[in-house]
Amino acid sequence: MRYGRAPETLKDLSFSLTPGSFHFLTGPSGAGKSSLLKLIYLAARPSKGLLHLFGQDVSRAPAVERPALRRRIGVVFQELLLLDHLSAFDNAALPLRIAGGRPDEYRQDVAELLTWVGLRSRMHAMPATLAGGEKQRLAIARAVVARPEILLADEPTGNVDHEMAVRILRLFVELNRLGTTIVIATHDQDMVARSGMPVLHIEEGRLVHHGLPGEAG
Incomplete structure (x- = not known):
């Protein structure tokens, strides 16, 4: 290459x-x-x-x-590339939304995934309010949400x-x-x-x- x-x-x-x-x-x-x-x-x-x-x-x-x-393929970028205008929940759900999923179809799955990565209490927070480790875990959640x-x-x-x-x-x-x-x-x-x-x-x-x-x- x-x-x-x-x-x-x-x-x-x-x-x-x-x-x-x-x-x-x-x-x-x-x-x-x-x-x-x-x-x-x-x-x-x-x-x-x-x-x-x-x-x-x-x-x-x-x-x-x-x-x-x-x-x-899921990717966790070095720069994280979270969208500042979306909540933690909406950032994590973005791949499902882009794929055509409806919120009522994926809401429970995304909530469970954010709970699994320790962000249940922060799912409605905006990226600017998250600590560095929370942002990393959110980026991981977004990368794996589509399995x-x-x-x-x-x-x-x-x-x-x-x-x-x-x-x-x-x-x-x-x-x-x-x-x-x-x-x-x-x-x-x-x-x-x-x-x-x-x-x-x-x-x-x-x-x-x-x-x-x-x-x-």
Whole structure:
């Protein structure tokens, strides 16, 4: 993958993720972690090579097919991208609303999800009044409300304290237990080591390790 005429940001990557697996994506700043998430999320196209998702090559999928594919993928962006003019409830419900759902059809499900992420008492609050950890959990709720098959998260614990980071990780682990494939890009090596989950480690755009932390290769 390259941006314009710049040198390749990602090159010679070859790996597969088992459905229902949990992986951390690690590497130094500028290694290509966010770019790889963009490829998986179909926000960018590879400059060459193949990208298989859900049993099909999506690297050259027509633009008209990409929104339906994206709806099967949840994303927690580093910038969170919450809509300030919508309440916490309406932010979380946005993917269902965009998909054509009616409030009376999803109201209970969204309320239960916000309760699950610890935001029951804040569901009518506006994003500007939420603490950093609350915003992170709201972004997670929005990413999973449509029950995606894959959840991607870009530095989801980068702006919260240790206690909140542990709580957020537990949310991801529980989602994984329910069958969602998880990929988390992070610089938090302590969290990666404690989790015991497999790692995709990239350096200078190349995959240099795919396996458990500390394993060779």
